[in-house]
Amino acid sequence: MNKVVTRIPPSPTGRLHIGTARTALFNYLFARHAGGRVVFRSEDTDRARSKAEFEEEIIEGLRWLGLDWDGPISRQSARTERYQELLHQVIQSGHAYLSKEPAKDDPGREVEVVRLKNPGSEVVFEDLVRGPINTHTGELGDFVIARSIDDPLYHFAVVVDDLDAGVTHVIRGEDHISNTARQILIQEALGAPRPAYAHLPLILDEKRAKLSKRSGATSLMDYRAEGILPEAMVNYLALLGWNPGTPQEDFSLAELAGAFSLEGIQKAGAAWDRAKLLSVNQRWMRKLSDAEYAELVAKQPGREESAEGAATLEHSAASLAAKPPIIGLLKERAQTFNEARAMLAGELKCLFETPTLDRAQLTAKEAVAGSTPSYLAAAKEAIGNLPADADADTAKTALMPLADNNPKEKGGRGAVLWPLRYALSGQEKSPDPFTLISILGKTEALARLEAAIALLG
RNA sequence: GGCCUCGUCGUCUAAUGGUUAGGACAGCGCUCUUUCAAGGCGCAAAUACGGGUUCGAUUCCCGUCGAGGCUACCA
Numbered sequence: 287m288n289k290v291v292t293r294i295p296p297s298p299t300g301r302l303h304i305g306t307a308r309t310a311l312f313n314y315l316f317a318r319h320a321g322g323r324v325v326f327r328s329e330d331t332d333r334a335r336s337k338a339e340f341e342e343e344i345i346e347g348l349r350w351l352g353l354d355w356d357g358p359i360s361r362q363s364a365r366t367e368r369y370q371e372l373l374h375q376v377i378q379s380g381h382a383y384l385s386k387e388p389a390k391d392d393p394g395r396e397v398e399v400v401r402l403k404n405p406g407s408e409v410v411f412e413d414l415v416r417g418p419i420n421t422h423t424g425e426l427g428d429f430v431i432a433r434s435i436d437d438p439l440y441h442f443a444v445v446v447d448d449l450d451a452g453v454t455h456v457i458r459g460e461d462h463i464s465n466t467a468r469q470i471l472i473q474e475a476l477g478a479p480r481p482a483y484a485h486l487p488l489i490l491d492e493k494r495a496k497l498s499k500r501s502g503a504t505s506l507m508d509y510r511a512e513g514i515l516p517e518a519m520v521n522y523l524a525l526l527g528w529n530p531g532t533p534q535e536d537f538s539l540a541e542l543a544g545a546f547s548l549e550g551i552q553k554a555g556a557a558w559d560r561a562k563l564l565s566v567n568q569r570w571m572r573k574l575s576d577a578e579y580a581e582l583v584a585k586q587p588g589r590e591e592s593a594e595g596a597a598t599l600e601h602s603a604a605s606l607a608a609k610p611p612i613i614g615l616l617k618e619r620a621q622t623f624n625e626a627r628a629m630l631a632g633e634l635k636c637l638f639e640t641p642t643l644d645r646a647q648l649t650a651k652e653a654v655a656g657s658t659p660s661y662l663a664a665a666k667e668a669i670g671n672l673p674a675d676a677d678a679d680t681a682k683t684a685l686m687p688l689a690d691n692n693p694k695e696k697g698g699r700g701a702v703l704w705p706l707r708y709a710l711s712g713q714e715k716s717p718d719p720f721t722l723i724s725i726l727g728k729t730e731a732l733a734r735l736e737a738a739i740a741l742l743g
Numbered sequence: 744g745g746c747c748u749c750g751u752c753g754u755c756u757a758a759u760g761g762u763u764a765g766g767a768c769a770g771c772g773c774u775c776u777u778u779c780a781a782g783g784c785g786c787a788a789a790u791a792c793g794g795g796u797u798c799g800a801u802u803c804c805c806g807u808c809g810a811g812g813c814u815a816c817c818a
Contacts, residue, residue, distance in 0.1 A: 297818045332817060390816050399816055416748070425746070425814085433816050440818050464747055464813040487749080487811095494810060522755095525767095529756060533766060552756080555811060559754050562768045618781045633779070651777075689777095700777040707778065715779040 290322025291454045294348070294355060295444070297329040298341035301505040304558070305459060305489050305497060306344070307351065308523045312486060313457045314353045315524070315546040325451050326355040331362045331443050347506045351516045352539045360451070362443050369438040372446055372476060373400055373431075381475035382431060400432035402468075402475060409467040414455075414484035414548045421467035429468060445469050449478040457484045457548075460555070461496075484548050487527045490555045497558055509563075513586050513623025515574075518567035527556045536569060564621040571620065576613045583616070583630070586623050611678075611725045612637060615717055633715050637725055640734065641712020643741055651704035653697030659742045661702045662709060664688050666735045674728050682720040709738035 292313040296306050317324040326345075330336035345359075362369075376382040382402045389395040406424035413419050431442040438446070448456065463485050473480055489497045497504055503512075509519060520539050529552070530537070530545045537545065571579070615634060620626035630638075649658050668684050676684075685706070689699040707719040710731060716722065723731045 295818095299818070329818060335817075387816090397816075413748095419747075421747075430816050437816090439816070444818090459812090460748065461812055465818095467747095485748085490811075492754090496811075525755065527755090531757085533757080535767060554749050556756090557754060559768070562755065565768055615780090619779085629780095698777075703777070711778090713778085717779080718776070 289454075290317055290320040291452050292317040292322065292324050292457055293448065293451065293453050294324055294326045294353075295329050295447075295458075296341075296344045297332070298337060298344060299330075299332060299335040300340060302340075302344045302347040302507060303497075304504050304506055304509075304523070307347065307506045307519075308489065308526065309458055309486060310348055310353060311351065311520060311523055312528070312546075312551075313455075314355070315543050316455060316457055316484075316548065318543040319546045322454070323356040324354075325357055325360065325453070327360040327362065327447055327451070329362050329440070329443070331438065331440060333363070336363070343507060347510070350510060351506075351520050360447070362447065365443075365447070366436060366438075368450070369432075369443060369446055370436050373435055373438060373442070376402070376431075376472075376475045379475070383428075384435065385428075398434055399430045400435060401428040402431050402471060404428050404471060407471075409470050411466060411470060411480070411483055413463070414482055415551045416463075416485065416553060419463065419466070421464070423467050423471060426468055426471075431472060441465065441469050442472055445472040445476065445478065448481060449473070449476065453481050455482045455484065457486065460485045460488050484551070487552050488555045489526060490557045492557060494555065494557060502558070502560070511586065513582070513626070514563065514567050515570045518563070518570040521570070522563045522566045526558070527552045536566075568621040571623075571626075572617045574617075576610050579613050579617065582623050583626050586627075609725065611721070615721070633713060634717075636711040636713055636716055636722070640737075641710075643709065643712050643738055645741055647714070648705050648708055648738055648742065650708075651697060651700045653695070653701050657696060657701065658705045659739055661688070661692070662705055662735055662739050662742075665702070665706050666732060666739070669723060669728060669731055669735065672723075672728055676724060676728065678718075678720040678724040681723040685720065685723075705738070706735075710734050 294310040294313050296302070296310070314324050316322075328336075328341050328344075330341070373382070377384065377400065380403065382400055384398050385401050386396055386398050389397045404423060404426055409421045409423050410418055430439060432438040447453075466483055466485075470480060491497045491502065503509060506519070510516070517538060520542070521537050524537060524542050524546075525535070528546070528550045531550055532545075534545075574582070612634070616626045616629060620629055652658050665685060665688060668688060669681070672681060672684055689702040692698055692702050703719060707716060707722065708714075710716075710719055710722040710726065717725075726734070
């Protein structure tokens with residue numbers, strides 16, 4: 287029995303695209319599920335557009351996701367002799383020929399391209415996702431397979447590479463369906479075996495067009511820098527166009543490799559849904575330990591930080607790690623680490639610095655003029671009786687009766703709770719007052735109440 | 744235009760001849776909280792259309808419409 291070999295064949299002509307990452311993931315999952323191999327090759331035959339930095343980003347990005355591959359990375363640019371050898375072979379065997387013709391980009395110049403002698407046959411291949419696909423290759427004509435005898439085009443290089451690597455399964459985007467027939471023709475000219483094909487549905491944008499730069503962030507690294515977890519990205523990507531056939535929604539990479547099969551692949555294109563990605567990400571963020579969480583808040587991989595900003599974040603991460611309740615708040619609220627950082631500097635700022643209070647805000651919910659100071663005084667007394675390390679529940683038990691006992695005509699709970707929360711936070715939006723007390727500590731909470739009372743007095 | 748592929752709630756999807764067409768994300772409502780989130784409960788929301796086949800079609804067949812892809816001396 288043939289051992290499964292799949293391939294990850296990115297072209298280093300741009301940043302790591304989401305679609306490239308998902309295709310790589312599916313190739314990885316299929317191979318790992320089958321106990322086979324995945325090879326990585328850089329399709330850099332387009333010298334003008336290929337760049338080493340793009341290749342580095344692609345490798346870094348796929349590794350970040352947790353993918354790996356077997357054997358060394360192969361590069362098409364390093365295989366020109368092999369292509370040349372086989373180009374000669376197909377010419378000698380009569381399956382292809384050299385053709386002198388005017389250059390496409392410059393009709394005044396004559397070039398000698400290699401064209402495949404197209405038998406014009408009907409090519410039928412079995413797509414593992416879509417079933418049999420039939421192509422009349424006559425329309426293709428004698429298509430060009432190399433710009434010159436030593437400069438192969440994509441289709442030829444791909445076929446040779448797959449042949450040499452012993453690729454058994456070609457899993458790629460649906461946009462390659464129409465390319466398949468001509469690659470099969472090249473295989474036949476070469477006498478190469480035909481691998482199995484599986485074409486994945488494309489990732490679409492909100493408008494159901496092929497996901498492109500204009501439809502939002504398409505670069506994997508941008509998501510990394512934003513504070514998306516690799517586990518979340520893998521989870522989301524896998525479920526975009528594939529389903530396990532069970533209700534399970536949370537999958538680690540290892541679980542995916544265990545559950546993956548081509549039967550679960552969808553035929554229709556799948557629209558990118560940022561909101562869902564964020565929701566998946568939040569679930570994975572919540573699974574992190576407090577230490578891991580604090581670490582990532584401070585040092586998001588791929589995120590550029592000014593020296594000053596980095597120092598500040600590092601500092602807050604250290605203090606964060608020591609304050610699990612704050613991490614609890616972040617886990618409750620933030621969907622990305624960028625959001626978590628923004629909250630630390632925004633709605634959670636009152637946890638780190640003494641707020642500046644606004645008199646009007648403090649009495650905003652007052653039903654009986656001038657009653658707020660007495661509520662604050664009562665709250666202060668209750669807080670004073672709290673144990674030093676009171677948690678939010680304890681604080682609530684001690685303080686809630688004050689609010690509950692305030693009659694409706696005097697503004698009820700709100701008249702008490704609002705000034706209390708505002709005095710502690712100085713913010714229109716913040717966690718509830720009991721949580722604030724538990725995090726701030728008794729001493730700081732008392733000081734803030736005193737400041738509020740003084741402001742009104 | 745030609746060729747190819749696809750078509751279940753807004754989105755990701757489950758159900759392949761018999762289900763009140765299920766779940767998740769988003770939305771909305773209630774609750775909790777008189778802040779903001781989170782949580783709990785609930786509501787709304789789909790088989791593109793038209794013909795067949797069948798006792799019965801989301802499911803099988805044909806057509807229409809719609810969407811996407813390919814149509815390079817790019818990959």
